[in-house]
Each structure stands twice: as structure tokens, then as C-alpha cells.
Amino acid sequence: MPSSRRSRRRPWGDEHVPLDLDRATGGRRTESAPDGDWTVQSVRGSDKSYVCPGCRQDVRPHTAHVVAWANDSMFGAASALEDRRHWHSACWAARSRRR
Numbered sequence: 001m002p003s004s005r006r007s008r009r010r011p012w013g014d015e016h017v018p019l020d021l022d023r024a025t026g027g028r029r030t031e032s033a034p035d036g037d038w039t040v041q042s043v044r045g046s047d048k049s050y051v052c053p054g055c056r057q058d059v060r061p062h063t064a065h066v067v068a069w070a071n072d073s074m075f076g077a078a079s080a081l082e083d084r085r086h087w088h089s090a091c092w093a094a095r096s097r098r099r
């Protein structure tokens, strides 16, 4: 059963995974949650806007927020990075408190 995720998988070290974290504030940390371990990176924002999974509202450009992705993706770290999500800092904190 082919999956779109599997077809995107690349061999280890084959290609640099582009990250729009160039404005990262350096605050990368790992948080444990009932659904696994997450890498959480604080960023200052970029020219793009994103939809926050927590509240379905836009994360406006140049707004400090967090980027989170699961550490334990069964498809590997590269795929997990591709699936990363941009959250309002407050929404991510609320998510952690809910669990």
C-alpha cells in the first residue's frame, strides 16, 4: 500500500532538509506528551503566515511563535520535519496544559 509519505522519503543524508528556522531564537527543546515526544523550536516569525492547529487562526507574519514536530515519526526525522506545525506560543502552552 503505497503512501504519499513513503514516496517522499529520502535516504539519510541524501539531501539537506530546508528549514525556515533561520530566525530561530535558539530555544529548541524537547517536550514529552501522551502522544509522544515533540521537538519545539521558538521562532521570531517569517514573511509567511501559517494556520495554527490549536485555534485555526492565522499565525501572522513576523509574530513570535513555536514550531513543533514529533520526534517519533515512524517515517523518520525528515518526514517529521516536513510535517511540522506552527503554533501560537499560547496555543502550544494551552495544549500542554490540557494533557
Ligand SMILES: [Zn+2]
Pocket: 052, 053, 054, 055, 056, 057, 087, 088, 091
Ligand atoms: Zn493559535
